[in-house]
């Protein structure tokens with residue numbers, strides 16, 4: 001189903017937004033994303049109109065989100081829920097196993113294959129193959145092998161698939177857990193959660209908002225999803241949010 005402006009209510013809803021592929025278009029490398037010129041101002045307005053009930057929920061670390069969204073420092077969950085900064089600005093990072101043993105096992109594989117990229121994060125390690133898509137299966141196998149190999153020494157990683165990426169992440173929390181934590185706190189508590197995302201890792205968020213949160217999941221783009229609503233691309237999301245801002249009475 002497509003999404004209508006009236007389906008978002010600034011007074012009653014809490015808005016959770018994924019970053020890559022949702023707020024910004026996908027780019028060839030993780031560091032080459034370019035936020036649209038009016039994105040920051042629109043997020044500022046959304047945050048004010050929703051009385052602060054707006055958060056970014058991403059696979060990226062919170063520090064990277066701050067970099068791309070500066071000067072905004074929004075409530076945010078990073079590394080798929082492993083870290084979270086609440087509305088008061090307090091950052092909580094879950095204790096996560098070291099990723100160096102995984103890095104050691106995957107580095108030789110990456111060195112042998114031009115176009116592959118390892119992205120280390122606290123508690124996670126992403127293996128990107130956007131520039132070598134023919135290596136998808138080999139990357140998945142290499143990541144699964146590395147995780148099961150270190151598992152005997154450093155347990156607790158799960159393997160996530162994403163867009164042109166396979167990632168090992170400490171299996172302590174997911175995006176659904178992060179949204180649930182926000183929803184227990186002001187200014188989110190008591191509102192209806194609306195989560196917008198584009199990727200497989202966002203399904204945990206859709207599941208939580210649509211079941212336990214009695215809210216709405218919005219999938220950006222094509223592909224199977226359990227989200228109840230759809231928008232075509234990040235530009236369509238921008239348009240929808242701008243329309244919602246125009247339609248809402250100013251506070």
Ligand SMILES: O=P(O)(O)OC[C@H]1O[C@H](O[C@H]2O[C@H](CO)[C@@H](O)[C@H](O)[C@H]2O)[C@H](O)[C@@H](O)[C@@H]1O
Nearest residue numbers: 019020026027028029030058059130163164165
């Ligand atoms: O949860 P998200 O905010 O959507 O973050 C998911 C991952 O996004 C980044 O990788 C993806 O975007 C890159 C830039 O467009 C692209 O080159 C890559 O192919 C995508 O997988 C980020 O690098 C990851 O750490 C995030 O987990």
